Amino acid sequence: MLGVIGDIHGCVRTLDALLERLFGEYDIHRLVFLGDIVDRGRYSKEVCDLIIDLRKSYEVTLLLGNHEDVMLDYFHSSLRYGPKQFMKLGGDKTISSFTGGRFDRELAQGKDVSLSAYRYFEPYMDFFNSAVICDSVNYDFLKLHFSHAGIGDGSGNGDDESFSPQFRFVWSRNTDKRKTDYFGYTMVHGHTPVVKIDPQINPNKPYINRGKKGEICSINLDTGCVYGYFLSSMIVDDNGDFEFESVKYKDKG
Incomplete structure (x- = not known):
């Protein structure tokens, strides 16, 4: 199974708690970290040490965050x-x-x-x-594209198409406004905390962004851990079925 983890920002205690849950409840063999593992929190080095240690036993992909x-x-x-x-x-x-x-x-x-x-x-x-800019995985009925910020489709205000895709994959703030998939892929990203998208959205859960026909265009896993909310992950089984796991911020003090 695949585990995809959102923005950590130096919150090592919260990451450790999430990993304990993932490895305790799922047969995880690969991990994808969506970037922004450093800054703002107190334990950036410890987060890096933990991810480096995970690479000894698991397939681990690190995406470049802004x-x-x-x-x-x-x-x-x-x-x-x-x-x-x-x-x-x-x-x-x-x-x-x-x-x-x-x-x-x-x-x-x-x-x-x-x-x-x-x-x-x-x-x-x-x-x-x-750290890589993008990664992807294909299942029979689901294709997932991973990048830190995702990328807008031009439907959101301020989505500057003049920037290169590589830059926008790291910095875009308009992925949650997508109305289409990305060349057949669902974009899985972080970067913009869910709490900042819409005050009506639950800030503690990943945000599933759907198109006009109900299709999933993007999934945002940044649930604002470093701001005292939750650290979230997406677990995908070998058939492409997925669910979410989140743990409350534990790095205070």
Whole structure:
């Protein structure tokens, strides 16, 4: 069976609880992490260590989230986003986790510590660079396409078609407004917390976005764990039948 896990954001205790449930109740042989495993939460390093350890026993795919994209830009000085963007996205929490708080004072003063902190991240760079933009799986009656942000179909306001698909797969905010599938695939993504889509939607459960005829166009697994809601997963059996499992945020304190 396949387990697909939404945005973790350094919430290692919650991730551990979700994995315990998945492995205890399902015959999971493959895991897909939809990106944004770092930032905002306190335990980004511990989350990475846990996923790396899972790779020893399971097939694990890591997708590139916008938070990983900005983090790599920060340490490689690519200047696509600028050093302040990483901090705006909670990168200070990630640096604190990986360095044991050694640069907390400098970060609080707004200093760029990318050169000094890089040595703590260097052993993990192969892991971060292994993240892919997209992945997919085909079943007899269901085709799933995985990416961090999904991609809009032009029906949502502000869906800038001038950006490359690779960029939009990591950053798009319009996937939940899709009215069509993606070349026959249902898009499975995270990135935009369900609570921000529509106040009428249950923020604690994944959101199934349907087209005009009731067909499933996309599935959003970001249930806002780091904001105190839930960490969610999608479990797919070998026939393509799926269900969801979610656990309440457990990383407070």
